[in-house]
Amino acid sequence: MSVPYSGELNRLHAEIDHLTTVHRAAAGLARALTEHLADAPFRLADQLARLLEGELEPDNVPEGSNP
Numbered sequence: 722m723s724v725p726y727s728g729e730l731n732r733l734h735a736e737i738d739h740l741t742t743v744h745r746a747a748a749g750l751a752r753a754l755t756e757h758l759a760d761a762p763f764r765l766a767d768q769l770a771r772l773l774e775g776e777l778e779p780d781n782v783p784e785g786s787n788p
Contacts, residue, residue, distance in 0.1 A: 746779035747772055 747769060754765040771777040 742779045746782045749784055
């Protein structure tokens with residue numbers, strides 16, 4: 722593999738890793754939203770929307786996030 726392609730390949734792998742992290746965080750928020758729908762649906766739905774729109778990073782969403 723030539724040098725120009727290896728740099729692009731590394732960038733694509735990093736992007737895939739980031740998207741996988743976002744997907745896992747979104748799945749966690751969706752589960753939390755389902756489990757705690759009666760407690761605080763708006764806040765969890767807002768976090769999920771902000772995550773998917775790129776306004777919130779996965780590192781800012783604790784696993785099993787509760788409002």
